[in-house]
Amino acid sequence: MSYLEYTVKSVPTGLRKVLYLNWPLVLLITAVAGSGFLMLYSVAGGAYDPWAAPQMKRFGLGLALMITVALVPIWIWRNLAGVAFGISVLLLIGVEFFGAVGMGAQRWIDLGVIRLQPSELTKITLVMFLAAYYDWLPAKKISRPFWVLLPVVIILIPTALVVQQPDLGTAILLLSAGGGLMFLAGVHWAYFASVFAGVIGLVAAVFKSRGTEWQLLENYQFRRIDTFLDPASDPLNTGYHIAQSKIALGSGGWTGRGFMQGTQSRLNFLPEKHTDFIFTTLAEEFGFVGGISLLVLYALIVVFCLVSAVMNKDRFASLLTLGIALNFFLFFAVNMSMVMGLAPVVGVPLPLVSYGGSAMLVLMIAFGLVQSAHVHRPR
């Protein structure tokens, strides 16, 4: 265990750890979540209910969870990585049988207290498990075919289950995050090049399969792609979302129409204005300045994670931090591309801002892991 090579004496103990948290990161996260509260308050027509108040409570809970997770030594998390991944895969299988139907897909498990989305959990546990795997794997074996194939299988198991739900957005995020982690761990270039070529082939195959018996995607997924390629083809349904979203963004202009003055969201022209399309409301009401500010906050979170990871000599901690940062990046990058009409509508929320329970809590736990890695880094 590589960690033991370093002296642990300088690592803070007990509640003193709180002082060694990555506080700038905490502040950035709070700032982003704060802008989320503001927007949820606005889209409710200037009311804390039904969205802003529960979201604030959840963020409070999330913050507590984050600090709790941060206080637990990082090596304990590493040892738990396999178990956590196993549980989330079991939950993914369970959701097939006991899941509640929401948004036309089986995604939820109702635990009474909270409606758990196993796919959200999997995004973190997969990263954890892969980080642990590459921490354990000797450097020379990394690029050997068998040791490359193994993580690929690890990634594909949850991905396949998520596609089954069907949740294309999360599946893409899982694949990207897993692939990203393999790249960070140092897998040879050639593998990525060949996979890249393979993906292009697959995309071609997917389009070729359309309308045949072995159709690879659901019809609604095909339609979403169609709409993305030509939103005008379906102006009243799926294309409507993109068109209205662009109108909202564009009408914001430089400085926006003012807080709670966004007509597109206030008059319900925007779909899912409190979840997936919340960025449009922000961009409409606060304009280019507001949108760029949020983007900068996100960029800073990613950069802080990156710096923290590079400074960390512990391989697991470093990989985990980078994986979570990549995950976070993929989250908002896909969401923003979607609302700006650069990507198909795949149903990915805006991290920390969109209304939603499990996504927020899972993300806070993930940042707890990042903090734990930061606090317990070898000095």
Add this chain to the structure above:
Amino acid sequence: MRRSRAETDASHTKLSRRAALLGGVQLLFMGGLAARMQYLQVDQADQFRLLAEENRINIRLIPPVRGEIFDRNGVQLAQNVPSYRIVMVREDAGDVEQVITRLASLIDLTPEQIENALAKPKRSERFLPVTIAEDVSWEAVSAVSVNAPALPGIVPEVGSTRVYPRGSDFAHVVGRVGRVSSKDLDALEDPDAVLRIPRFQIGKINVEAREEALLRGVAGTKQVEVNATGRVMRELERREGNPGADLQLTLDSKLQNYVQARLEGESAAVVIIDCEKGDIVANSSAPSYDPNLFIGGILSKDYDPLLNDKYRPLVNKTVQGAYPPGSTFKMMTAMAAIEAGIIGPDETVYCPGHLEVGGRRFHCWKRSGHGWVDLETSLKRSCDVYYYDLALKVGIEKITAMSNRFGLGIRHDLALSSVNSGLTPTKDWKRNNRGEDWVIGDTVNASIGQGFMLATPMQLAVMTARIATGREVTPRLIKTVNGVEQPIKGNESLGMNENNLRKMRKSMYSVVNDRRGTAYRSRIIADGMRMAGKTGTSQVRSVVVNNSEVPWEQRDHALFVGYAPYDNPRYACAVLVEHGGGGSSAAAPIARDALLQALYEGEPPLEAYPTADRARIKTQQRRLRDVEPKARVKKSSDQA
């Protein structure tokens, strides 16, 4: 397992390198997002702002209030009254079935209405009101209002509809409105957007239609903010329109009511014109109908009898009906000859009872002949041969020209539908329209208002007023628009020799007041109220037989034109009774009654009538006193 420090360092360096690379890619992507944001929000902002405004702002029209119509004394002829309908907003109703059941127990609903109310809402947005019952009574509205707490989502709505309180009296003048039909829209090149408002009413015939532009007004607009489903969130801006202009007609509703009642049972038309201003004070066509039946669509059980009636109640005979003027035209033939200097008013012509023209024998109505007749005698006794003779001497062109000067063959510009221009034939007209040459017999026929000659009662009344005044009296129907007096035309002299005119009037006086005149039985004996006039009996077929022996359709039309008082003309009148028989028996009495009613501004004293008639007139007056017109006016308007 232990690893060498070097190995760990090496893998960490590699990790950092790849982390930096991936971080770089991420930042690059974020830069791309920022660029996209800049493109949408800065470069394309104006365009998208416009689209957002189009999304949210709807322009709604506020229908203008239609102008109302009054008679010359301010009596309302067409008014706007609130009409009530019951609508339901499904969103507020909750349990629709229960609410409708309750509503049905309160007000009368047909099974169809209930079925519609239950079925229709499912097809529309929940917040849009759905009409359950239209044109409901005020009682129903009260019942709904009082029980409002038990009827969530049920709202009485107030609209406006047109009511004609004088009903059948003015159907042929005021006309009626109706819902805009697709035919109406097609007929217009650039239809006013307001016409597309549901339930909007436009004038269909007569004044309502011809003065549509004045009556309609201009629609206001309101800009409303709507949400994605079209629900109105708030009003942004309101621009009031202009209400339509109120019109005052020249007609006197009291006189009109009397004349209409007097014509009851006949297929007839009466026009009375004020000689001084040309004001049409009465314009009656019988039978009439209740225009209120047409508003909101007429039922075929009401419409079919109107359509199939041989008396044609839907036709306004005063301007739409063109009839051979018969002997009432004789003044024109005489004026043409006298003004041309062909014959003096006192020169005589011998009437042997017929005249040979081009090998054809034209009879006088009196086969035995009238002997030597001058203008006065010929008119008084309605000798035909005198006019045959004059016509042959003066020629058709001069007769036609003269009758045109007196307003025959001219389409008078009145705000009524399908105004007929009648026909004063010329040689060219016959060649162009019949493809035949004019023959001398045509002139002979025209001289006594037969043959091709056609005139409307309106034209005959104008002709009479022009004879009475010597001025170019022009009929006027609209007295004021929004209180502004409309111009009076026709003060110019006709340019006739005053002596000739005087002689003509004297002859017409004799027709009525001379013991041997054809209208002697219809004279007025009150001093200063004496009537002058001319009877006419125009043939519908060419063989003369006894009128009482042929079916109604083949009987002669009875006509009378006249004015009073003789020495100071105030009103001119034309009466036509379709297939009424003789002008002296069927038309002249009506003219006398109508003119007296006009002159006395109400019921005339019995002393105005000859002693022999008084008993009969007394009963008639009692019968015709304030006969209520047919006007089915809804209850709700009484309450409002």
